[in-house]
Amino acid sequence: MRVGFIGLGNVGGKLAGSLLRNGLEVMVLDLNPLLMESFAARGARRGQSPKELAESCDVVITCLPSPTACAAVVEGPDGILEGIGPGRIWAEMSTTDAGEVRRLAGLVVARGAEAIECPVSGGCHRAATGNISIFAGCPRETFERMLPLLTVLGRRVLHTGEIGTASVLKVVTNYLATANLVSLVEALTTCKAAGMDLGTAYEAIRISSGNSFVHETESQVILNGSRDISFTMDLVAKDIGLFQKIADDHQVPLEVSPLLNRIFADGIDRYGPRELSPNIIKRLEDATGLDIRAPGFPDEMVDEEPEEAGYEVTPRSGDDMKLNRREAAGG
Structure with a gap:
């Protein structure tokens, strides 16, 4: 599977790094050329436009700072909509507005492709190790298709329902x-x-x-x-x-x-x-006038959990709620 990744910031860069670390073929795009250079040095291909990524990749992921930025990447000139079509998936991993992600997903689906929103939660230190949690809003069929990739990006993956539900919960x-x-x-x-x-x-x-x-x-x-x-x-x-x-x-x-x-x-x-x-x-x-500091604490957070294969979290009702581990490869 070839994955396009747009947005290599604090969270996106760590998520894209998990894909590279696990041997996936990745094409990257960011406004910062230095970030793209650093990923190219690690084996990623550099993209030229969102359209190119949508044309070249099975899945194109966006992880951007605002709904406005995401809309520009999806429907702007040389945007994802100009390149995406049947058999492709757009995956939105930003924290965004539920109504806006529904609107953009509708445009993607109208091109014959599939759409999923999959924001993450748990901190940058867990994004770096692939141990972050992921909320996934989309039709169940799209979720099943994306689950093997989502369990590379994160540890605990929850299907929240249709497009928009994951954004609300995030x-x-x-x-x-x-x-x-x-x-x-x-x-x-x-x-x-x-x-x-x-x-x-x-x-x-x-x-x-x-x-x-x-x-x-x-x-x-x-x-x-x-x-x-x-x-x-x-x-x-x-x-x-x-x-x-x-x-x-x-x-x-x-x-x-x-x-x-x-x-x-x-x-x-x-x-x-x-x-x-x-x-x-x-x-x-x-x-x-107080200084709220104390000795012995770290200057940044490091995830001490070992990286492990992700699994689907299945909610149960009432006292029976528990985690149902489904390995991405087997179910």
């Missing part, structure tokens, strides 16, 4: 991660103000009912001081804005979400859109 999970980040920022700052040792506070949260994935990852780089999770405030603002839009569209009167949107809008005003997202803690550091 935005929901990013909203929850943001809410957790902001609450941890407040908790760590309050611990420091109360005279607590922050290393001890970290462990207390980790072994308690207050623990979470966000605490075990982002709290560590907050306390190190690097605050580097390869994710920026503008991307957080995009994601939680998409969540708020879903709620608004369905007349859900939220209270926490509008506050989170205001907090990150203020963070962007103060520190700039490309500031690392955990540095939202600087708002409280500035307000209190």
Whole structure:
């Protein structure tokens, strides 16, 4: 299978790297020529346009920073729509608007091709090792065709339903991660103000009912001081804005979400859109004069899980919910 990959940023570059690491034939495209050069040095072919990738590859993946960028790549001049046709698949791995991905998928299907949205969740450190989780929205037939490739890109793969469902769930999970980040920022700052040792506070949260994935990852780089999770405030603002839009569209009167949107809008005003997202803690550091750092924590996250073959996660109802492992090759 030949795979085209458009968008070699923080997440996309790591996902494309998993394809190369596992021996797939990959053609890449990015606005940054240095990124393309680095992939060419690792064995990838350099593409010239989205149209070329759609014509040359069995699957063309997009992993881009915004719905606007994705629309330009799909339906713009020399875009995917000009090259895609029967037997090909467009796979959208960005975090995007559910209505927009449905619209673009409809255009792809009208050309006789198939479409799948498959955003990822779990952090850049897991994208790098192929251990990230993937939500897949598409017809079941398309999912079955894509599952062998998805289980190279990620560890846990969930078929969420039709096109649009994965985007909704991805935005929901990013909203929850943001809410957790902001609450941890407040908790760590309050611990420091109360005279607590922050290393001890970290462990207390980790072994308690207050623990979470966000605490075990982002709290560590907050306390190190690097605050580097390869994710920026503008991307957080995009994601939680998409969540708020879903709620608004369905007349859900939220209270926490509008506050989170205001907090990150203020963070962007103060520190700039490309500031690392955990540095939202600087708002409280500035307000209190406290330095929320502690020795012994890493400056970046590294996935300690060994890379393993992915599998489909099958939801069950009620108390019977469990993971059903399906190896991509066998079922």
